[in-house]
Amino acid sequence: MKAVVIKEPGKVSLEQVNIPNPPAGFVRVKVKAAAICATDLEVLDGNIPANxxxxxxxxxxxxxxxxxxxxxxxWIGKxxxxxxxxxxxxxxxxxxxxxRYCKDxxxxxxxxxxxYAEYVIVPTYGLCELPENVSFVHGALCEPLGVALGTLEKAGAKFSDTCLIMGAGSIGLCILAAAKAMGMKKIVVCATTEKRLKIAKKMGASYTIATKEQNLIEEMKKIHPNGTDVVIDATGIEECIQQSLKLARKGGTVALAGYGRGKMMNIRIDDIHVNNLRVVGAGNNWNQHKKAVTLMADGLVDIEHFATDLIQIEEYEKGLDLARRRPEGFLKAVFCYE
Ligand SMILES: [Zn+2]
Ligand SMILES: [Zn+2]
Incomplete structure (x- = not known):
């Protein structure tokens, strides 16, 4: 079968490899869609532990x-x-x-x-049937949507809570879709430029703020005058995390959903201490697939438009390049297999 292989950080190629056989407790899936994630670029660059x-x-x-x-x-044929x-x-x-804390x-x-291959071996216990009314491309996006659902769950977000989402990457936008579906109110999405904010607006963000052109702290004073109930950082950028801590309301919650790339960061502890903030880590998808696919099947979340570029496996370089450059209008490249 064809498979995209990272031999070592920085070295990626399309290889012909043997079709793997599933051991006991696992199944082999003929891949129909596989989305490229920004995290995959970190794996390619050697910034995340990988084998x-x-x-x-x-x-x-x-x-x-x-x-x-x-x-x-x-399960065969499902x-x-x-x-x-x-x-x-x-x-x-x-x-x-x-x-997730298992030693193995x-x-x-x-x-x-x-x-990123024609077949993948996965554990049977984690399988979830994809309803007929959810396409393979949409189904592949249950993973990032699940990260968003897990983030809101860890943040303790509730119906009618106000929400600020820092960052309009795929995870930020998935959090927006999930926050809308669960009935959060006055949802604000901020990003450096208008590029991604246009998509956030289309998806129903109540407000968007381009931080290169507008002063985030001043704008937020107008939108959530007493601070925001739930602030979610989906950037992992020091300045955004510092601002998140200033923008949460007294007793509010800041959820950290962005990867910090191992960097040390300065935060003002008193922003947390004096205002009794809850700061929670929200770094992964903890069994949220079933919930994610149900939201899609019921029409409560539609993020199929995230798949802006459908590509063949032979076009992996183009896909990775798009994911790195993030040109205007681009959200995700998705490998589609016959
Ligand atoms: Zn991902
Ligand atoms: Zn275990």
Whole structure:
């Protein structure tokens, strides 16, 4: 089969490799769609721990075509999405439900081969059937949508809470879609330029702020005069995190959903201490696939338009280049397979 392989940081190529066979407890999925994520670029650049050589790709959908255990045979032929978390299911962390803290935790697309390939091996326990009215491309986007759902859940966001989203990348925009679906109000999205904010406006953001042209702190005083109930940083940028801490209301919540790339950052502790803020980490998708796909199937969230560039696997360089340059109008490149 064809697979995009990162041999070592900075070295990526399209390879012909053997079709993998699923071990017991796993299935093989014929990939139908796999979206390129900004995180994959971090893997390519060597900024995230990964097992090289590696095929990246953790935002996928497809059809089960082989199983490792006879009792999983009923999955064959099913349209699916699924969790990327591979764990032991036996240790104390797994048994308590905190499986992401499993000592053997491995994630597909990082420690194990992912979906920039014709086939991917995934654990049966994480599978989720993709309803007929959700396309493969839309289904692949359940992964970033799940990150957004998990972020709002960890933030304790409630119906009619006010919300500020820092950043209009895929995760920021997924959080916007999820915040709208759950009935948050006066949702503000900010980004440096208008480029992505046009999309946020179309998706129903109540307000957008281009921080290169407008003063974020001053604008927010007008929109949420007493501060914001839930501020979500989806940038991982120091200045944005500092501002998030200033913009949350007294007793409000700041959720950190952006990857900080291992950088040390300065924050003013008193912004948290004096105002009794809750600051929560929200770095991953913790079993949110089923919820995400239900929102799509019920028509409460439609992010299919995120897939601005449908590409073939042979065009991987174009896809990676688009993801890096993020030209106007671009949101996501998605590999589509016959
Ligand atoms: Zn991703
Ligand atoms: Zn475990």
């Amino acid at each position: 090289y050589p590696l095929t990246p790709g953790h935002e996928w959908s497809g059809i089960v075509d082989a199983v490792g255990s006879d009792e999983d045979a009923h 349209r699916v999405i699924g969790s990327n978390d591979v764990v032991c299911l036996k240790c104390e962390a797994c048994r308590s439900g905190d499986w 935790f491995e994630e597909i697309g990082f420690k194990r081969n992912g979906a």
